[in-house]
Amino acid sequence: MRTRLLVIGTVTLLILFMSCDKVVENKYVTEYIYDNPNPIFATAFIATEYWEYDSSYYGDADVIVSFYDTVPEITINGVPPDNPYYNDFDYNDTIFMPGTKCDLKIKVGSRSVESSVSVPRDFKVLQPADNETISGTDLSVRWSDAKCGHYEVYIEYHFHDNLNVCHYDYEIETDVKDTFLTKAGFLPTVPAGSTWYYGFIGLIAIDGPPLTPGTPGNIKGDGGGFFWTYNYSWGSYFYVAGTPTSSQTPDPDIRRNYVRQHKANVRERLTQMGIPSAIEE
Numbered sequence: 001m002r003t004r005l006l007v008i009g010t011v012t013l014l015i016l017f018m019s020c021d022k023v024v025e026n027k028y029v030t031e032y033i034y035d036n037p038n039p040i041f042a043t044a045f046i047a048t049e050y051w052e053y054d055s056s057y058y059g060d061a062d063v064i065v066s067f068y069d070t071v072p073e074i075t076i077n078g079v080p081p082d083n084p085y086y087n088d089f090d091y092n093d094t095i096f097m098p099g100t101k102c103d104l105k106i107k108v109g110s111r112s113v114e115s116s117v118s119v120p121r122d123f124k125v126l127q128p129a130d131n132e133t134i135s136g137t138d139l140s141v142r143w144s145d146a147k148c149g150h151y152e153v154y155i156e157y158h159f160h161d162n163l164n165v166c167h168y169d170y171e172i173e174t175d176v177k178d179t180f181l182t183k184a185g186f187l188p189t190v191p192a193g194s195t196w197y198y199g200f201i202g203l204i205a206i207d208g209p210p211l212t213p214g215t216p217g218n219i220k221g222d223g224g225g226f227f228w229t230y231n232y233s234w235g236s237y238f239y240v241a242g243t244p245t246s247s248q249t250p251d252p253d254i255r256r257n258y259v260r261q262h263k264a265n266v267r268e269r270l271t272q273m274g275i276p277s278a279i280e281e
Contacts, residue, residue: 039067039223040111040113040221041224042224044063044219046091047263050122062089073105073107074107096119099118100118112221117207120207123146123231124144141182146205151177154171154200157187159194202232203235205233206228208228232259
């Protein structure tokens with residue numbers, strides 16, 4: 001009798017376990033694959049930059065795909081990713097040059113999404129020119145047209161006062177539609193006896209939706225998502241009239257700092273919006 005009860009209890013528990021497992025499996029399949037109004041969600045970016053140090057272009061591109069039940073087929077201009085890793089499909093060996101129209105296509109089974117954006121054209125800071133000396137506390141910046149949707153402007157300066165106290169400020173202007181920007185009173189009145197190390201302006205040309213809440217995505221079809229392209233300018237150093245300049249040459253890595261800062265800001269904003277991102281350092 002005890003043996004029979006044990007067998008019956010074991011079978012009952014097994015049936016319940018199998019039933020629960022089936023319910024969970026069906027619930028996942030139903031909610032996330034078949035009944036999801038946006039069964040494919042993707043974020044993609046292409047980053048391109050030109051380095052005057054070695055007269056070379058460098059680039060990176062990533063496509064992240066969520067909610068798929070078969071491995072996606074992904075191409076940008078017909079080129080598949082060369083380094084897929086789980087849901088991050090990476091392009092390490094392909095550089096999408098400035099001015100290139102980029103057609104993204106993603107297919108998952110019978111479903112597909114697509115989008116087209118262009119890599120912004122090469123451009124540069126016109127004012128202040130690289131290593132120019134400027135006067136006053138207002139900073140006026142102009143740059144050539146990259147033929148893109150919007151820009152981000154990074155401005156920083158660094159000096160030591162007569163007590164050798166370090167003064168550093170950093171500011172970012174986002175979603176700039178024009179090719180000029182005036183920052184009234186941005187530069188400090190530098191005390192006599194100070195040493196100016198550098199001022200720096202970095203520009204990023206962006207094609208794709210601005211990262212502001214409520215902005216719709218630009219990936220369409222059987223799903224949705226976002227596709228951006230970035231082109232990073234070489235940037236421009238500037239100095240302040242009447243202030244001795246440090247004999248120390250600015251660290252070449254400063255030109256990379258704003259690129260890293262931009263990518264960190266993008267990751268943070270995407271995370272706040274609940275959007276996955278694999279944009280790298």
